[in-house]
Amino acid sequence: MSQNVITKDEIVAWVLAYAQAISDNRVLLTELDVAIGDGDHGANMDRGFKAVAQKLQSGGTDISQILKTTGMALLSTVGGAGGPLYSTLFLQAAQACAGKSELSLQDWTGMIDNAARGVMARGKAAAGDKTMLDALLPALQALIEASHANLPLADALLKSAEAAEHGKQATIPLIAHKGRASYLGERSAGHIDPGAASTALLFLIAAKTLAQS
Numbered sequence: 001m002s003q004n005v006i007t008k009d010e011i012v013a014w015v016l017a018y019a020q021a022i023s024d025n026r027v028l029l030t031e032l033d034v035a036i037g038d039g040d041h042g043a044n045m046d047r048g049f050k051a052v053a054q055k056l057q058s059g060g061t062d063i064s065q066i067l068k069t070t071g072m073a074l075l076s077t078v079g080g081a082g083g084p085l086y087s088t089l090f091l092q093a094a095q096a097c098a099g100k101s102e103l104s105l106q107d108w109t110g111m112i113d114n115a116a117r118g119v120m121a122r123g124k125a126a127a128g129d130k131t132m133l134d135a136l137l138p139a140l141q142a143l144i145e146a147s148h149a150n151l152p153l154a155d156a157l158l159k160s161a162e163a164a165e166h167g168k169q170a171t172i173p174l175i176a177h178k179g180r181a182s183y184l185g186e187r188s189a190g191h192i193d194p195g196a197a198s199t200a201l202l203f204l205i206a207a208k209t210l211a212q213s
């Protein structure tokens, strides 16, 4: 029977699997950023998550600490816009689950909610601005709905991954209003936002690694 909570070991597995997925998708993320940015998103994320993976080799004391270590490692290794934004995502997630030894769907939803609020506060972007939020906010919305419907955790994670992927695809026609892509104006339309792609991957890996045991 599948477990209905997320454990500390699963959080480590999630972040490490994401680091691997970023490495595997480095070229793709770079290509997306070449189209509407400066072509460094794949390299930025890969550098940051390689540092994270190294820090997490020894595991971690608790869930909040693991997420905090992740956010701090990103902050010290990745510059530009994406690094601090991903750092904020993990630091705000860490804050929301302080003191918890495992996470229910409600805990996970609260954590993603705090993470999304942090990213919005830091980047001053909103839904539809063609950023990572266009994957993050639909994923959060799916989690809130699943949480209200009391769905099993694994189903909720799958729904949030689907919503993030849908949100990522839905950035194609959008005109960017934030970051370097916004300099392109209408020419930013017709491409997936790189940050939305890396965020959709974060939720896909969550669905694959969490609530599995």
Ligand SMILES: Nc1ncnc2c1ncn2[C@@H]1O[C@H](COP(=O)(O)OP(=O)(O)OP(=O)(O)O)[C@@H](O)[C@H]1O
Pocket: 033, 037, 038, 039, 040, 041, 044, 045, 079, 080, 081, 082, 083, 085, 119, 122, 123, 124, 125, 130, 131, 132, 133, 178, 179, 180, 181, 193, 194, 195, 196
């Ligand atoms: N203000 C913002 N709020 C939320 N996300 C943002 C913001 N600005 C940029 N992003 C996200 O960051 C991604 C780019 O990350 P990258 O690692 O390439 O950093 P960067 O090159 O410094 O950023 P940029 O070229 O957008 O200024 C974008 O695709 C977008 O999803």
Ligand SMILES: [Mg+2]
Pocket: 033, 037, 038, 039, 040, 041, 080
């Ligand atoms: Mg860039």
